[in-house]
Amino acid sequence: MIKPRPSTLFIYGLTITILAFIARSLEQLLVINVVNAPLGLFLGFKRRLRIFIILFFIGLIGLFINALVFTNTGNPVITLSFIIIREGALLGFAKVTLRLLAILGATLIFITQVNVREFIKSLEGELRLPKDIAFATAIGLRMLSIVERDSREIQLTRIQRGFRKYPITPGDIGSYLRPLLSLGIERATWIGIAAELRGYALRKPRRVKIKLSKIDVIVYSLLALQILLLFILFLP
Amino acid sequence: MNPIMIIVKIKEAGFREGKPVISGIDFTLAPGELLLIVGASGSGKTTLILSLTGVLSNLLNGYTNGEIRLFNVDPLTPEGFSKIPRIVGVVLQDPDKQIAMPTPVDEVAFTLENLGYSDDDIRELTLNSLKHLGLVHKAYSSTENLSGGEKKRLCIAASIVHTPKLLIFDEPTANLDPWGVSETISYIREFKEKGHTIMVIEHKARYFLDLADKLLVIENGKQVLFTGKEQIRRNRDRIVNLLEGYGVDSTTPKLRETRNTGISKGRVTVHVEDLWFKYPLSEEFVLKNVNLKLNGGEVAVIVGPNGSGKTTLLKIIAGFYKPNKGLIKVTGTEPYRIKGRDRAKAVFYVPQEPDYLFVYDSVYKELKASGVREDELKSLLDSISWLKRVLDESPYKLSHGQRRWLTYTIAKLYDPKVILFDEPSAGLDNKLLKGYVEWVRNVSKEGKTVIIATHDVRLVCDVASKTFIMKNGTIEEVPLPKAVEFLEEPVWGSQHQ
Numbered sequence: 001m002i003k004p005r006p007s008t009l010f011i012y013g014l015t016i017t018i019l020a021f022i023a024r025s026l027e028q029l030l031v032i033n034v035v036n037a038p039l040g041l042f043l044g045f046k047r048r049l050r051i052f053i054i055l056f057f058i059g060l061i062g063l064f065i066n067a068l069v070f071t072n073t074g075n076p077v078i079t080l081s082f083i084i085i086r087e088g089a090l091l092g093f094a095k096v097t098l099r100l101l102a103i104l105g106a107t108l109i110f111i112t113q114v115n116v117r118e119f120i121k122s123l124e125g126e127l128r129l130p131k132d133i134a135f136a137t138a139i140g141l142r143m144l145s146i147v148e149r150d151s152r153e154i155q156l157t158r159i160q161r162g163f164r165k166y167p168i169t170p171g172d173i174g175s176y177l178r179p180l181l182s183l184g185i186e187r188a189t190w191i192g193i194a195a196e197l198r199g200y201a202l203r204k205p206r207r208v209k210i211k212l213s214k215i216d217v218i219v220y221s222l223l224a225l226q227i228l229l230l231f232i233l234f235l236p
Numbered sequence: 237m238n239p240i241m242i243i244v245k246i247k248e249a250g251f252r253e254g255k256p257v258i259s260g261i262d263f264t265l266a267p268g269e270l271l272l273i274v275g276a277s278g279s280g281k282t283t284l285i286l287s288l289t290g291v292l293s294n295l296l297n298g299y300t301n302g303e304i305r306l307f308n309v310d311p312l313t314p315e316g317f318s319k320i321p322r323i324v325g326v327v328l329q330d331p332d333k334q335i336a337m338p339t340p341v342d343e344v345a346f347t348l349e350n351l352g353y354s355d356d357d358i359r360e361l362t363l364n365s366l367k368h369l370g371l372v373h374k375a376y377s378s379t380e381n382l383s384g385g386e387k388k389r390l391c392i393a394a395s396i397v398h399t400p401k402l403l404i405f406d407e408p409t410a411n412l413d414p415w416g417v418s419e420t421i422s423y424i425r426e427f428k429e430k431g432h433t434i435m436v437i438e439h440k441a442r443y444f445l446d447l448a449d450k451l452l453v454i455e456n457g458k459q460v461l462f463t464g465k466e467q468i469r470r471n472r473d474r475i476v477n478l479l480e481g482y483g484v485d486s487t488t489p490k491l492r493e494t495r496n497t498g499i500s501k502g503r504v505t506v507h508v509e510d511l512w513f514k515y516p517l518s519e520e521f522v523l524k525n526v527n528l529k530l531n532g533g534e535v536a537v538i539v540g541p542n543g544s545g546k547t548t549l550l551k552i553i554a555g556f557y558k559p560n561k562g563l564i565k566v567t568g569t570e571p572y573r574i575k576g577r578d579r580a581k582a583v584f585y586v587p588q589e590p591d592y593l594f595v596y597d598s599v600y601k602e603l604k605a606s607g608v609r610e611d612e613l614k615s616l617l618d619s620i621s622w623l624k625r626v627l628d629e630s631p632y633k634l635s636h637g638q639r640r641w642l643t644y645t646i647a648k649l650y651d652p653k654v655i656l657f658d659e660p661s662a663g664l665d666n667k668l669l670k671g672y673v674e675w676v677r678n679v680s681k682e683g684k685t686v687i688i689a690t691h692d693v694r695l696v697c698d699v700a701s702k703t704f705i706m707k708n709g710t711i712e713e714v715p716l717p718k719a720v721e722f723l724e725e726p727v728w729g730s731q732h733q
Contacts, residue, residue, distance in 0.1 A: 153589065162579075187333050
């Protein structure tokens with residue numbers, strides 16, 4: 001399958017992330033979600049990165065509570081016993097959710113489509129980024145599939161000890177993330193040592209000229225279209 | 237006579253000045269020699285690798301006082317350290333902590349790219365190296381889908397592709413099935429025959445004693461023996477006894493006449509009949525027509541190659557997955573139907589990776605989570621003195637051996653009828669293993685059923701009351717000697733050919 005260049009995907013993901021922060025209205029946020037959210041979630045599910053999607057949706061609980069505490073203003077929309085949910089809370093919640101969903105989608109598109117070694121070469125050779133940044137980012141991507149595997153094992157052992165499979169409360173999240181971080185830090189340290197012993201410090205970036213393929217042009221066009229729509233929506 | 241090209245005289249080395257982990261290490265090596273470095277878990281073997289490759293002082297802010305020369309390069313200086321990757325290839329213990337790239341071809345090419353090889357050379361050398369190590373058909377597969385043995389071979393390929401003069405292997409047989417062990421020994425033998433200088437760090441000395449030109453023994457960070465091939469040959473029995481005394485696995489395991497386990501209490505605790513299982517989205521059955529019946533007090537040891545379905549079977553007995561077909565009952569109930577903590581009271585699964593089991597930030601909370609009474613906990617702490625000292629520590633700060641012990645203790649505190657262990661002896665030296673064997677015997681005497689999935693022949697010999705061989709998802713009960721032969725034959729049979 002023909003894939004876009006890693007540098008194209010990197011620029012695409014980075015730009016969508018910036019756009020997600022620039023966008024102010026719901027319409028603008030919807031524009032950048034139309035492609036990125038469904039495509040990213042589809043690829044994420046297909047490539048076994050479900051845990052990150054699940055964690056995102058669990059995180060929405062916290063987001064909603066946050067919106068309820070800090071932006072619960074305007075006309076009441078829903079009344080649940082003593083809790084009155086107002087327009088401001090719903091609007092704030094929707095905006096932050098869409099913002100994060102766009103970023104998640106673009107990130108999942110990026111990480112499911114790049115090859116780590118090609119990505120390092122691309123960041124170093126095409127985008128002229130320092131090799132340390134390129135390597136750290138690439139290893140982070142490589143670790144995602146390992147984290148996914150670890151998280152599946154952790155879920156199983158949590159069930160048998162009477163804990164929730166997926167974390168919901170802050171305490172759950174802490175107990176879930178602790179082993180993941182412990183294992184992740186240990187692995188990252190050793191992978192770093194192994195890379196140094198294989199001459200990483202001697203590595204010299206090989207500069208390459210960017211040659212865009214059709215698929216790169218399509219990705220850049222899609223990005224341009226989203227930017228254009230976003231700015232049209234800014235107009236009065 | 238070959239000139240000495242490796243000189244190591246380490247007065248002291250450690251991660252923090254004034255707190256040495258190793259000291260008094262003094263040896264030399266000529267080109268083409270194989271040095272076997274042995275010692276119990278935590279004796280400082282890995283720190284020695286970090287020290288003599290210069291990683292400790294140049295990367296980890298540690299220190300090494302002394303003199304090291306590897307083919308006239310001083311790895312303790314920054315200039316020397318920068319030359320190390322060209323002359324030394326290091327294969328670390330755990331492939332998951334070494335493999336940085338998504339496919340084998342990328343992993344091997346990464347080394348050559350770092351060292352500045354041309355694109356054409358990278359392509360040619362990478363494929364040759366993968367071909368040599370039998371991985372060319374998996375060159376573009378995901379590294380995540382490789383077996384344990386394949387991952388180890390990939391690490392070897394990525395470390396030797398540039399033909400370094402010195403090869404260092406840290407616990408090369410760890411976590412490998414007998415076929416993986418056999419392959420690794422064969423490759424190391426081949427590298428030696430080709431004239432590479434080799435250091436093998438192992439606590440299973442028996443695999444490499446015959447290959448070694450020199451032997452170095454470390455205990456508590458100190459060199460206690462350095463001897464040559466002639467001495468090893470002439471005083472083999474004395475040296476083997478000495479190594480056993482240091483907790484190093486150096487003798488062929490023997491079946492014990494009285495294992496004092498497997499005192500059946502009569503009740504059937506685990507009943508599996510015609511069980512079939514496949515993972516969702518998978519076409520192939522991982523378990524096929526599995527039958528198993530165990531009583532309270534029995535210790536079943538399941539052996540088999542990597543990927544034969546041992547772990548999946550344990551997870552099904554633990555109730556994590558529902559079988560597609562067949563019967564499974566643990567203490568009379570389908571385990572996947574048992575909810576919440578009741579499941580841990582019936583059956584408890586101890587994973588190979590201890591960290592997966594921990595949920596709290598202190599050892600005390602981990603122990604209390606089982607609902608154990610304070611007086612019971614106190615009596616337990618009185619029997620395991622080190623546990624008392626680390627009660628307030630995070631489980632993740634304990635040593636690997638301590639973490640393993642903590643998982644056994646947690647399992648016992650839940651007081652389950654059935655305890656399942658996945659590779660419980662991985663990384664345990666003989667001393668720690670003896671402790672584990674005692675532990676299993678005790679819980680067996682209490683009437684609990686223990687099921688152990690392992691490649692470790694020591695466990696078969698010391699604790700098994702029933703032995704099973706798993707192959708391609710099927711299971712067969714076999715007599716103990718056959719299980720031992722199953723594990724030993726691939727290693728020794730191929731070496732004697």
